[in-house]
Amino acid sequence: MKVFLIISLINCAFADKRCRGIDFDQKYFNVDIIKEGINHLHDIALNRNDNNVYFTYETLSEVPSKVLGYLDIATKKADVIHGIRNATAITIDQFYGKVYVGGADGLFKINDQKLVERLPIQDDIRSLYFRDALYFTNWNREAYKFEDGYATLVRELRGVKVDKFVIDNDDNIFFTIDKKLFRVKLGTRAINSHEMYTVDYLTTDIYHRPYICTSKGVYMYNKYKYVYDKVSNTAGLKGLTFNKRNEPLYAVADYLVKLKLSEIPCFEDLSSYSGY
Numbered sequence: 001m002k003v004f005l006i007i008s009l010i011n012c013a014f015a016d017k018r019c020r021g022i023d024f025d026q027k028y029f030n031v032d033i034i035k036e037g038i039n040h041l042h043d044i045a046l047n048r049n050d051n052n053v054y055f056t057y058e059t060l061s062e063v064p065s066k067v068l069g070y071l072d073i074a075t076k077k078a079d080v081i082h083g084i085r086n087a088t089a090i091t092i093d094q095f096y097g098k099v100y101v102g103g104a105d106g107l108f109k110i111n112d113q114k115l116v117e118r119l120p121i122q123d124d125i126r127s128l129y130f131r132d133a134l135y136f137t138n139w140n141r142e143a144y145k146f147e148d149g150y151a152t153l154v155r156e157l158r159g160v161k162v163d164k165f166v167i168d169n170d171d172n173i174f175f176t177i178d179k180k181l182f183r184v185k186l187g188t189r190a191i192n193s194h195e196m197y198t199v200d201y202l203t204t205d206i207y208h209r210p211y212i213c214t215s216k217g218v219y220m221y222n223k224y225k226y227v228y229d230k231v232s233n234t235a236g237l238k239g240l241t242f243n244k245r246n247e248p249l250y251a252v253a254d255y256l257v258k259l260k261l262s263e264i265p266c267f268e269d270l271s272s273y274s275g276y
Contacts, residue, residue, distance in 0.1 A: 009132035021262055024248055025220065025231040035071055035078060041251045042066060043240030045090040049097035053249060053256065055239070056087045068101055070114070072259065083116035084108050089136070102136060104126050106264035107146065109165045120149055127164040131208065137162050157183045169208035176202055181212060197228060205242040213237035
């Protein structure tokens with residue numbers, strides 16, 4: 001009964017009480033709570049090479065308060081990586097399995113021994129994204145590309161105050177300004193607005209399809225219609241990432257939740273999907 005109550009909190013929109021999983025992108029998933037008690041999680045990223053999920057969160061034991069944690073999904077063993085002051089952002093080069101972390105003192109890499117290595121960027125990092133190269137935004141909300149030891153401004157976002165951005169599989173840059181969503185094509189300066197969405201988190205899946213998490217659910221960009229389609233009613237997500245099977249893993253309240261595709265769908269939930 002306790003487990004069902006927790007799952008009800010995580011997914012507030014069950015179609016039928018017999019269904020204890022959730023729908024996501026027209027598929028039915030079972031819910032696995034892999035970690036609870038995480039205080040004010042800020043960012044999340046899954047290394048698909050070793051199945052370790054990294055997250056930044058707030059702790060009362062250190063000042064500044066944001067620290068870097070990680071969890072081995074297979075064993076559900078969690079630990080903290082020290083050495084990054086006020087850790088804020090995480091991204092991963094999935095091809096090489098390299099983990100990058102941003103903090104108040106700049107840019108860092110986590111090696112195979114889970115030790116911190118400094119990179120030659122000393123900006124106060126606010127967000128990170130990896131797509132063929134490492135991208136970041138700093139305290140001044142400037143967007144940079146870091147490659148071969150040097151950082152250069154992202155030309156398409158020059159002069160734009162950016163909070164977070166990703167690059168999709170159709171060469172679009174999606175970015176947020178004060179939680180409002182915008183889009184610009186690589187190689188252009190023509191910015192398109194998606195301001196009807198208030199974005200809590202912005203990410204991409206293994207196919208580089210962009211997703212946004214909002215207070216009304218999760219949406220995925222439809223590049224044929226130039227709109228976002230709702231893929232889940234699950235609301236209030238603080239972070240979203242995907243494993244190598246493209247199954248979602250997300251943070252909500254103080255939980256880390258892994259979704260596993262169910263071999264047996266819940267027909268009550270699926271029948272309600274058309275109403276999303």
